[in-house]
Structure formats: structure tokens, C-alpha cells
Amino acid sequence: MRNNLAMTHVVAVLALSEAIGYDLTIPTMVFDAAAKPYDVRVCGVDDKPVDVYGGYRLLLDHGPETLAEADTVIIPGTRITGPRHEGTLPAEVAEALALIRPGTRIMSICTGAFVLAAAGLLDGRPATTHWNHTRRFRELYPKVQLDEDVLFIDDGDILTSAGLAAGIDLCLHVLRNDHGSEVANRAARYCVVPSWRDGGQRQFIERPMPEIGEASTAPTRAWAMERLSDGLDLDAMAGHANMSVRTFSRRFRAETGMSPGKWLLRQRIEHARHLLESTDLAVDRVARESGLGTASSLRQHLRVNVGVSPLTYRKTFRPPS
Missing domain, CATH: 3.40.50.880 (Class I glutamine amidotransferase (GATase) domain)
Known part of the structure; x- marks a missing residue:
């Protein structure tokens, strides 16, 4: 960085x-x-x-x-x-x-x-x-x-x-x-483009749009984005979409190029980064608000994905008062 x-x-x-x-x-x-x-x-x-x-x-x-x-x-x-x-x-x-x-x-x-x-x-x-x-x-x-x-x-x-x-x-x-x-x-x-797509996402998504008559996972993704701090998991997301876990996972990957679990983790990490930049919330509170659970979990994920600790990230990217 x-x-x-x-x-x-x-x-x-x-x-x-x-x-x-x-x-x-x-x-x-x-x-x-x-x-x-x-x-x-x-x-x-x-x-x-x-x-x-x-x-x-x-x-x-x-x-x-x-x-x-x-x-x-x-x-x-x-x-x-x-x-x-x-x-x-x-x-x-x-x-x-x-x-x-x-x-x-x-x-x-x-x-x-x-x-x-x-x-x-x-x-x-x-x-x-x-x-x-x-x-x-x-x-x-x-x-x-x-x-x-x-x-x-x-x-x-x-x-x-x-x-x-x-x-x-x-x-x-x-x-x-x-x-x-x-x-x-x-x-x-x-x-007017998506703010973030994982570099490891596949280039060629075989079916980026659902076929006519098929349900899309887009409403569930929007629903999940409003509930990142909740205990969301694959079962909850599939239930919201009114699909079986197998069908939901298949359609989710076809539309986004990644698994529901990986997508959810990435959104939580991005939300945590946003909170560190834009608020004075304590690290453990940022972890809870972003759905990452504990300060220890947030530190681990941030080090793996960004290369620094939450406090170092905040110091680097928080706009001056």
C-alpha cells in the first residue's frame, strides 16, 4: 500500500x-x-x-x-x-x-x-x-x-x-x-461503474444475466448489503431468494463470478474500510457493524487483504479534521 x-x-x-x-x-x-x-x-x-x-x-x-x-x-x-x-x-x-x-x-x-x-x-x-x-x-x-x-x-x-x-x-x-x-x-x-470488483474474479462469467423466467440473486444481494452486521450466511441468503442452497449458489456464481460466501466477506471488508475512514468508531465496533465479529477477526482480514492493521489503515486514509 x-x-x-x-x-x-x-x-x-x-x-x-x-x-x-x-x-x-x-x-x-x-x-x-x-x-x-x-x-x-x-x-x-x-x-x-x-x-x-x-x-x-x-x-x-x-x-x-x-x-x-x-x-x-x-x-x-x-x-x-x-x-x-x-x-x-x-x-x-x-x-x-x-x-x-x-x-x-x-x-x-x-x-x-x-x-x-x-x-x-x-x-x-x-x-x-x-x-x-x-x-x-x-x-x-x-x-x-x-x-x-x-x-x-x-x-x-x-x-x-x-x-x-x-x-x-x-x-x-x-x-x-x-x-x-x-x-x-x-x-x-x-x-457510473461498480466501486469494487475483486481482482481475482473470473474474467468471463458464463451467464452474467439470468435466463428469461429465472429469478435473479440481485434483490438478495441488495438485501444483504443492508444487513452486513447481521449473522447472514448462505442459508439465510438462499431463503430470502426463495431458492435451494444449491440453486442459489449456482445462480449467484453465474451472475457475479464468485461464491456467496466470498462475496459477503468482501462486502464486509469494504464496509469496514469505509467505517475506518469515515467514522471515529472503535475497532471492535467497526468489526461488529461490518459483520466481521471481533476486532481480532477484523485485524486478520484487513492484514490479509490490505496489508495493515485497522489503526494503521485509519491513520493512513482518514481525511484530516
Whole structure:
């Protein structure tokens, strides 16, 4: 976890022809919505226009020198030939990446991971990319520990995400680590997207919407969110949905990509983080209000999922009075 960023944090988004326009706009929208000192700059490897998939070009205000100033570098999705199809890195891209300072946080969205892999930055490390391109990725970059079943992977100084909307999840995850859940939630509300999806959630949910005539678990999820402090369990949630435990579990996983138990635990942890940031409640009270039971249980879950104790988390992310 990073401490609150006191100074302007430069985010360089490297646009490589043929860029994926959707991916390219994600960092600007998410980080600008945070209302925090991020300076997001879209740059190229030279002063030439960047081709964008869909039949248009972009004239950029920044060149590769921005990479040398950046605190975070993001490689959005791209159809660039060398990394995507040959396992090679064009000389101008290699020269641009060489400008990145040691210790800079590096991220990729979707097929941007091909560029990081071609540069050798992912060798021996876990990473992900769009599920539709994983077979070719493995053929080109066998040294990378590829996991196509997740939305994003945070490996410390290098973070990779799956395709398209998973880039939003990754940027919100970074916001949450930089400035806390309140800032991330505010940015998510502005972008009209879910405030949190677990990085370990599956990329491809086989049946995200129930078939016609089938009941959805969505009403039960909303019901559970209002009762996190209660002793909710699988039986109670299935009972509310008027389904058998087996049917409820199957439909819940089909709609959310995770089990009811894992989903409920994640919501309780997120609620506990919110309470630590926004209230003066004692730790044991936060544990009860979030449904985690005891202060000891809260400490354990927060250390596993965030890496710090409740008091350290509050000190780091509680806005000053």
C-alpha cells in the first residue's frame, strides 16, 4: 500500500499505434474523477499522430520525455504488430520504455501486457491480459506466469489487467491503495461503474444475466448489503431468494463470478474500510457493524487483504479534521 500522495503524481499513458481507444481513455477518466493530485498525460513515442482502432488518429501534446517524469506509467491496449504477433519490441518503443525511472509503478490494460512482456518486464512474474488473446500470449511469452481467469493482478511495482472494463477495475484498485476506499468509491460513482470488483474474479462469467423466467440473486444481494452486521450466511441468503442452497449458489456464481460466501466477506471488508475512514468508531465496533465479529477477526482480514492493521489503515486514509 502507498501512503497518501502529498505531491502531484504524474501518470503517463503511453499510446501505441494502433491504440485501443476505450482503454486509452480509462486512466484519464478514473484518475481525474478522483479529485486528487494526479496529472494524467497521454504521450507517444514520437511527435507523430497515433492511429486508433476504429479509423481515427490522435495528435498528442506529450512525447516520450513524459515517461522520464512519470510516477506511474500505463500501457493501454494496442494492436502493435511486434509485441502482439512476433514477440519483438520496436526500437522506438524500447527507447521510450528505457526512459522510465527505477521504482516507477507500471501498469497495463488489456493487450498492453504484450508490450510489457516483449520488453522482458513480465518474465517470471504473474500477469494477465484479455482472455481472448491468452493462447497467443503464451506462445510468444512462455516465461510469463499468465493467469487468464482474473480481472487484474497487482504484483507490486507492475500491475496488469484483463480486457476493456477490467482496466477500470485496476485503476480503481490503484486509487483505493493510494487514497482509500472513499476516494475510489467517489470516482466510481462519477464514472457510473461498480466501486469494487475483486481482482481475482473470473474474467468471463458464463451467464452474467439470468435466463428469461429465472429469478435473479440481485434483490438478495441488495438485501444483504443492508444487513452486513447481521449473522447472514448462505442459508439465510438462499431463503430470502426463495431458492435451494444449491440453486442459489449456482445462480449467484453465474451472475457475479464468485461464491456467496466470498462475496459477503468482501462486502464486509469494504464496509469496514469505509467505517475506518469515515467514522471515529472503535475497532471492535467497526468489526461488529461490518459483520466481521471481533476486532481480532477484523485485524486478520484487513492484514490479509490490505496489508495493515485497522489503526494503521485509519491513520493512513482518514481525511484530516
